[in-house]
Amino acid sequence: MLRYFIAVYKSYFKGENNMKKLWLTLGSAIVIGGGLFGYSMYEKHGKIIPYFEQLSKDQVSEVADVQPELQKKAHYVGSEQCKKCHEDQFNKWHDSYHSKMIQDVHKDPSAILADFMKLPQDANFKKEDIKYTIGGKFKQRYMMRKDLNGSEDYIVGNYQWNTQLKQWQPWKTTKDWFHDAYEDNNSKVGTSKTCDGCHFTGFMSTQKRVEPSIACEACHGPASEHIQNPKEPNIYKATSFDPKRATEVCLQCHMRNRDKRLEHTSMQNLYGDVRDYPMGYEPGKPLSEYKTKAPFDHNESEEFYADGVGKKNRTQGNEFVQSMMYKHGITCVNCHDPHKLDNTAQKSRGDSTCMQCHSFGSAIGPHQKSIEQHTHHKVGSTGSSCIECHMPRTGKHLPNSPLTVRSHIFRFITPSETKKYNVPNACNNCHEDKTVDWAEEVTAKWGMKEWTQY
Numbered sequence: 001m002l003r004y005f006i007a008v009y010k011s012y013f014k015g016e017n018n019m020k021k022l023w024l025t026l027g028s029a030i031v032i033g034g035g036l037f038g039y040s041m042y043e044k045h046g047k048i049i050p051y052f053e054q055l056s057k058d059q060v061s062e063v064a065d066v067q068p069e070l071q072k073k074a075h076y077v078g079s080e081q082c083k084k085c086h087e088d089q090f091n092k093w094h095d096s097y098h099s100k101m102i103q104d105v106h107k108d109p110s111a112i113l114a115d116f117m118k119l120p121q122d123a124n125f126k127k128e129d130i131k132y133t134i135g136g137k138f139k140q141r142y143m144m145r146k147d148l149n150g151s152e153d154y155i156v157g158n159y160q161w162n163t164q165l166k167q168w169q170p171w172k173t174t175k176d177w178f179h180d181a182y183e184d185n186n187s188k189v190g191t192s193k194t195c196d197g198c199h200f201t202g203f204m205s206t207q208k209r210v211e212p213s214i215a216c217e218a219c220h221g222p223a224s225e226h227i228q229n230p231k232e233p234n235i236y237k238a239t240s241f242d243p244k245r246a247t248e249v250c251l252q253c254h255m256r257n258r259d260k261r262l263e264h265t266s267m268q269n270l271y272g273d274v275r276d277y278p279m280g281y282e283p284g285k286p287l288s289e290y291k292t293k294a295p296f297d298h299n300e301s302e303e304f305y306a307d308g309v310g311k312k313n314r315t316q317g318n319e320f321v322q323s324m325m326y327k328h329g330i331t332c333v334n335c336h337d338p339h340k341l342d343n344t345a346q347k348s349r350g351d352s353t354c355m356q357c358h359s360f361g362s363a364i365g366p367h368q369k370s371i372e373q374h375t376h377h378k379v380g381s382t383g384s385s386c387i388e389c390h391m392p393r394t395g396k397h398l399p400n401s402p403l404t405v406r407s408h409i410f411r412f413i414t415p416s417e418t419k420k421y422n423v424p425n426a427c428n429n430c431h432e433d434k435t436v437d438w439a440e441e442v443t444a445k446w447g448m449k450e451w452t453q454y
């Protein structure tokens with residue numbers, strides 16, 4: 001093909017027809033110039049163009065109820081009901097951790113990961129007492145049936161298994177912000193108040209454990225109407241609305257919060273009933289009416305450093321809402337397939353996650369021309385990986401676990417912030433043998449004020 005064009009070109013230039021030559025030269029210049037201009041526009045804006053519709057959607061007000069009208073009288077039916085019509089979503093979800101959060105040990109004894117030979121003497125439970133396991137990727141806790149106040153309830157064992165360190169660690173229900181509202185005794189605090197809203201499907205809205213784990217209806221709402229009349233608009237799909245409202249479906253769980261009622265009453269008035277989840281919320285309803293975002297008041301707390309960076313797990317939402325990406329309309333599901341849940345430590349897409357929208361020299365950044373100019377590390381070096389600098393590990397699952405929780409604030413956390421707020425920074429996370437002063441000096445020498453100021 002190329003050869004053919006070259007041959008045609010040569011034959012023209014050998015000929016005597018100057019007019020033809022002129023037209024050809026002009027034509028080529030226009031085509032090449034246009035191509036180059038088009039390419040440079042693409043480089044600058046191109047990758048983000050497919051997202052314009054998402055980013056410029058009309059905003060639904062934060063307090064608008066966008067749950068479909070026809071879904072309002074529906075009840076929860078469970079994920080088995082969805083399988084026959086949505087096999088693809090079902091299979092992806094079934095392989096993900098969302099489907100494995102709560103496991104019934106009577107159905108699958110292998111769900112228990114801990115070494116019970118090593119369980120400390122003063123544990124308030126035995127292996128035989130366990131009904132459900134909770135989690136298991138970083139840590140596993142155990143639920144025992146114990147009815148409280150005359151209704152089905154569970155308590156959590158006073159030891160938990162640290163999967164990362166393969167050891168038992170003590171655990172108290174009242175270590176969290178709600179400690180003043182509960183007795184300091186695991187055997188007297190039900191999971192119904194502090195856990196089940198986020199770990200069982202349907203419990204948040206109905207106070208009934210419809211299905212263990214995070215199943216379809218936790219994100220799509222009750223589906224009894226939908227399975228009857230699937231063609232009617234009677235099921236919620238988060239991305240049908242503006243991106244901020246879409247993100248709420250993840251924020252109901254992936255965010256540290258406070259009981260909404262505490263805006264009007266005291267912890268003492270709600271003694272024994274303070275909730276750590278947005279009670280009554282269903283996908284599509286306005287989340288801000290069901291929970292208060294955990295505050296960071298520029299003081300270091302159990303949950304945050306004083307600059308708003310997360311110190312614990314389950315802070316993705318608190319951090320993400322501070323980022324420019326959230327403000328411009330990027331959502332959790334731009335980076336995480338909600339069913340497959342890729343882009344986790346085990347199922348990573350690497351730099352390609354970020355490069356689906358970003359490119360060098362582009363309008364949305366990085367503004368430098370090449371990866372080396374932007375990162376000051378060689379191509380292919382771990383020091384050039386986007387998430388290593390923009391999502392450094394700042395949090396821990398348990399006090400003595402390694403730093404594994406990746407920040408979702410996305411802006412660069414500077415070495416100076418480490419000095420001021422004690423927050424880990426990307427440079428020293430990798431260059432462990434170097435001091436914070438070194439990192440400050442190097443970034444200053446690289447000559448970008450943004451690297452050193454916060």
Ligand code: HEC
Pocket residue numbers: 077078079081082083084085086216217220223226227230231232235236237240
């Ligand atoms: C009898 C088959 C059937 C069953 C059972 C079923 N669905 Fe559907 N679902 C459909 C069809 C068909 C559509 C496409 C409707 C359309 O295009 O108007 C759909 C669409 C959807 C959508 C997209 C809605 C939108 O606004 O685009 C979601 C979400 C959904 N279903 C979730 C579920 C969940 C969750 C369950 C299980 C509780 C379920 N479905 C059970 C047939 C079914």
Ligand code: HEC
Pocket residue numbers: 079082083086089090091093094098214215216217218219220237238239249333338339
């Ligand atoms: C963690 C939340 C979450 C869970 C759990 C979940 N979904 Fe979804 N689902 C979403 C979101 C968000 C979208 C919109 C995705 C998009 O627009 O890219 C979606 C989209 C869909 C759609 C529309 C087609 C598509 O893929 O975009 C169907 C059908 C669907 N889900 C069915 C299911 C079924 C069935 C289950 C359970 C087996 C399930 N979902 C579990 C969040 C979830």
Ligand code: HEC
Pocket residue numbers: 096097098100101102135136137138197198199214218219249250251252253254332333336337338341342343344345
């Ligand atoms: C009802 C509560 C709930 C909702 C809603 C929810 N999550 Fe989760 N999510 C969890 C819990 C609990 C875990 C931990 C599961 C485990 O470790 O077994 C988790 C784990 C994850 C993980 C890590 C999975 C892994 O393989 O390690 C990702 C990523 C994630 N969620 C993303 C999302 C996104 C994106 C949304 C919104 C579309 C969402 N979640 C909605 C509760 C929820």
Ligand code: HEC
Pocket residue numbers: 134135136137138139140141156173191194195196197198199252253254255276277278313314315316
């Ligand atoms: C507001 C929702 C919410 C509440 C309330 C909640 N969790 Fe979670 N939990 C999550 C989410 C989301 C994750 C996964 C994300 C993360 O860890 O960053 C998680 C993770 C976990 C994990 C680690 C899972 C793993 O595979 O390593 C355990 C164990 C756990 N929760 C136990 C509990 C217990 C016990 C309670 C009650 C005392 C509780 N949670 C209350 C949302 C919640």
Ligand code: HEC
Pocket residue numbers: 247250251254316317320325330331332333334335336343344345346348353387391406408
């Ligand atoms: C710009 C892309 C991006 C956005 C937006 C984003 N995440 Fe992530 N998320 C990632 C990447 C990348 C990782 C870490 C992968 C790794 O450790 O290799 C991650 C990790 C996680 C994990 C921990 C998984 C694990 O293996 O421990 C959870 C949970 C999670 N994200 C939830 C969310 C939620 C909820 C939102 C929205 C509030 C969100 N993410 C928004 C890219 C994103």
Ligand code: HEC
Pocket residue numbers: 048051323324325328330334335353354355356357358363364365386387390391409410411412
């Ligand atoms: C779906 C598109 C999309 C994806 C995927 C995406 N970004 Fe962005 N990003 C944007 C947009 C839009 C902006 C806002 C640009 C602006 O403010 O001019 C932005 C801004 C940023 C900023 C600067 C704003 C700030 O908060 O400081 C950083 C840093 C960033 N992204 C890093 C990342 C990283 C790291 C990843 C991959 C884990 C990623 N982005 C994935 C679209 C995306």
Ligand code: HEC
Pocket residue numbers: 351354355358364365366367368371374375376377383384385386387388389390412448450451
């Ligand atoms: C060695 C650390 C490091 C790595 C690796 C890194 N960045 Fe950055 N990035 C920074 C710093 C520092 C800033 C803020 C200072 C600035 O504006 O240059 C920044 C700024 C940005 C911005 C904001 C716009 C701009 O140019 O200021 C975007 C977008 C961005 N980075 C995306 C990426 C993407 C995508 C990758 C992966 C290809 C990446 N970064 C890898 C350190 C890094």
Ligand code: HEC
Pocket residue numbers: 377378381382383384388389426427428430431439442443
């Ligand atoms: C994910 C790990 C990682 C992160 C994050 C990281 N680096 Fe590096 N860094 C490396 C590796 C690996 C090398 C050696 C290979 C190379 O040059 O890329 C290196 C090389 C260097 C060098 C040259 C060799 C030396 O040790 O004197 C400097 C200077 C440097 N990094 C500074 C920084 C600064 C400043 C930051 C924070 C903005 C940073 N690095 C972030 C891994 C990292």
